[in-house]
Amino acid sequence: MSNPSRFFALMGVLLFSLCTASTANAAYADPSGRVARLSHTQGTVSYSPAGEDEWFGVVRNRPLIRGNRLWTDRDARAEFQVGSASLRLGSNTSVEILDLSDRIAQVQLTQGTLNLSVRRVYPGQTYEIATPTLAFTINRSGRYRIDVDPRNAVTTIVVWEGAGEAYGENSRFPLRAGDSVRFYDTDLRDYEMYGLPREDDFDRYSLERDRRLERSASLRYLDDDVVGYADLDEYGNWRPVGSYGNVWFPSQVEAGWAPYRDGHWVWQEPWGWTWVDDAPWGFAPSHYGRWVNVSNRWGWIPGPRHVRPVYAPALVAFVGGSGWSVSLSLGGNSPIGWFPLGPREVYVPSYRASRDYFKRVNVNNTVVNNTTITNVYNNYSSGTININQVKYANRTVSGAVTAVPRTVFVNAQPVQHSALRLDRQAVTTGEITRVAPVAPSVRSVIGAGKALEARPPHEAIDRRVFVRNAPPPGERPFAAREQQLQKNPGRVLEPSATTAVQNRDDKTAQKVRVIGDQRGAVDARAAGSRRTGDKPGTPSAAPVQLRPLDRAVAPKKEPRAGTVEHSRDKALKDQGDAQEQLQRKAASDRQAAEQEQAERQRQAEKQQQEQLQRKAASEKKDAEQHQPGRRRQPDKQLQEDADNPNVDKNRK
Structure with missing residues (x-):
């Protein structure tokens, strides 16, 4: 074989290997090991599920995933x-989770x-805030605040503790x-630096929430990556239990309560059926660890401490099967049941996953x-798993199995109010499955939230x-996935199916501008700000005292020294300046005319007042002279003549 032929043959083998590896990786696209949890709200807060345009009232403990949007209304x-x-999030704030892995x-x-507030960052982990002006990335612990003023297209970043990097157009x-920095443009060259601002009510709220997490007694038993650990303090207590170690027992539950009963089910891809617990403390025990029944009391056993936890949608085994449906027939509305997994029992996901994910x-x-x-x-990977052969400890615990009609399960309705009464025979005859064999509806995606008018502006x-x-890529609307999901009830779409129906109108791709790796990007901080005319150079030995950032003063975009304007932009600016001058002149002319008219009116009123005063004085004088019984005063001239001896008395 010639060298060129050998080269192309090797390249073909290499490409085939890469394609095979890519296909294998796509087949095992593991879900994220973490999600977000809506942990606290004040005022009106609404959310929009991934891929949907409607807005609903938030539900506490609902897992937040990629594509979810949140809006905090006024004073929320x-x-x-x-x-x-x-x-x-402060009031009037709009956010969307673009990526969460x-x-x-x-x-x-x-x-x-x-x-x-970031308490810990693992190697290779990043937090990124995307704004209309810049992208701000963080890879270390600290406290940060980002404000976006939509009217002036200004982004302000305050770094209380830690460090980060802002990226703009060909700049960083x-x-x-x-640092407290206001950025006025997307190349990060028009900025102002300030000292740290005084803490406002929102900062103090955030600090108090941080202190609550830091003071939590549950940190003695849990890794701080276990989402929701601080809520366990108020609603239960810890105590050691034999070989299980430290176990947490809820203290405010009703008699006959069992895990995964006070809440509802929602559909979230790529996990599928996901439990949303109603209890304030319900997030962590629903998605991490295992449950055990000790002396007729349920206790939660967390995973190993100082080990990064991995989120699961619901650590349960489902109960069902045709025989069970017949024995509990509800007029065609067959039930779905489940029970919590116990210690040392293997969780078998309903979705495809790699060996590494399955282990973690x-x-x-x-x-x-x-x-x-x-x-x-x-x-599990070969499709030959039969979990009915497993002896689950909690299945035979009295009251551990919860079952509801299928419509309750699918429509995100409260489980507790619709739970069916199960006798021992019903519990033992049902088949154990790793999948709830029912297809989701649009209500499964929306969840229990009520429709709200509170939503962010379209812009x-x-x-x-x-x-x-x-x-x-952003999630496709549920309507575009519903038909395929019905073909295999209870299972999420495989990556191949997702790729086959990839959304061509990807809204996420349309509204983001990827900066990526910018070779030769300008260090805008070292280059100095066009706004102040700063020049890069050797820093002074004496520290510069910056005035604190005053949030009460609205940012103002205005041309600064050294700004190079595009000719078209300059023409538009000149046109705007000329129009502004004409408007000012017209306003000045109107003001002068109004002042002149007011002066004329004042003079006219003054003359009229004087005339009225003279007329009144004249009328008063006449009245006094003609008043009866009163001697009339002689004429002034006659009186003067009478007093003058030189005047002829006989003169008429």
Whole structure:
């Protein structure tokens, strides 16, 4: 074989290998090991599910995933947690989760205020805030605040602690602790630097929420990446239980309560059926760890401490099957049941996953034998798994199995009010399945939230933002996926099916501008600001005292020294200046005319008043002279003549 032929043959083998590897990776596109949790709200807060345009009232403990949008209305606040990070939204704030994986948490902020507290960052992990002016990335712990003024297209970043980097058009701007910077343009060359601002009510709210997390007693038993750990303090207590170690017992539950009963089910891809617990403390025990019944009391066993937890949609085994449906027939509305997994029991996902993910989602959430996990995964990946052979500890616990009619399950209705009474025979005859075999509806995607009018302005939703890292394609509307989901009830779409119906009208791609790696990008901080005319150079030995950022003073965009304007932009600016001058002259002329008219009116009124006064005086004098019984005063001239001896007395 000639050298060229050998080269092309090798290239063909290489390309085939790459394609095969790519296909294999696509077949095992693992879901993220973390999601966000809506942990606190004040006022009116609404959300829009991934791929949908409608807005609904938020539901506490609902997992927030890629594509979800949040809006805080006037005087409202919200907090959502991602691992050991907390993101808090001020009033009139619009955000969307562009990407959320083990590697990155990327949030779009088109208007309003976001306060970000990051307690820990793993190697290679990034937090990114995408705004209409810049993309701000963080890869270390700290406290940050980002404000976006939509009217002036201004982004303000305050770094209380930590450090980050802002990226704009062919430019970057490093920020460090103590910085307060207002950016007025997308190349980051028009900016103003300030000292740290005084804390306002929103900052104090965020600090108090941080202190609540730091003071939590549950941190003695849990890793701080377990989302929702602080809520366990108020609603239960910890105590050691034999070989299980430290176990948390809820203290405010009704008699006969069981895990996964007080809440509802929603559909979230790529996980499928997901539990949303109604209890304030219900997030962590629903998505991490295992449950055990000790002396007729339910207790939650967390995963190993100091191990990064992996989120699961619901750590349960489902109960069903045709025989069970017949025995509990509800007029064609067959029930769906489930019970919590116990300690050392393997969670078998209803979705496809790699061996690594399968191991992590189990080992990081409970103490379980690796050999057991390997054997279960081999059967799981080959499709030969039969989990009915597993003896689940909680299945036979009295009251552990919960069942509801299918319509309740699918339509995100409260489980507790519709739970069916099950006798022992019904519990033992049902088949154990890893999938709830029912297709979702649009209500499954929406969840329990009620439709709201409170939503962000259209321009806030459609406003384009800068991103450093390209986000994955946005979720397609449920209507575009519904038909395929009905073909295989209860299972999420495989990557091949998702690719086959990829949304060509990807809204996410349309509203982001990817900055990416910019070779030769200008260090805007070192180059200096056009606004102040600063020049780069050797820093002074004496520190520069910057005035604190005053949030009460609205940012004002205006031309600065050294600004190079495009000819068309300059012409438009000159035209605007000329129009402004004409408007000012017209206003001045109107003011002068009004003043002249007012002066004429004042003079006329003055003359009229004087005439009235003279007339009144004359009328008074005449009245006094003709008044009866009163001697008339002689004429002044006659009196003077009478007093003058030189005047002829006989003169007439």
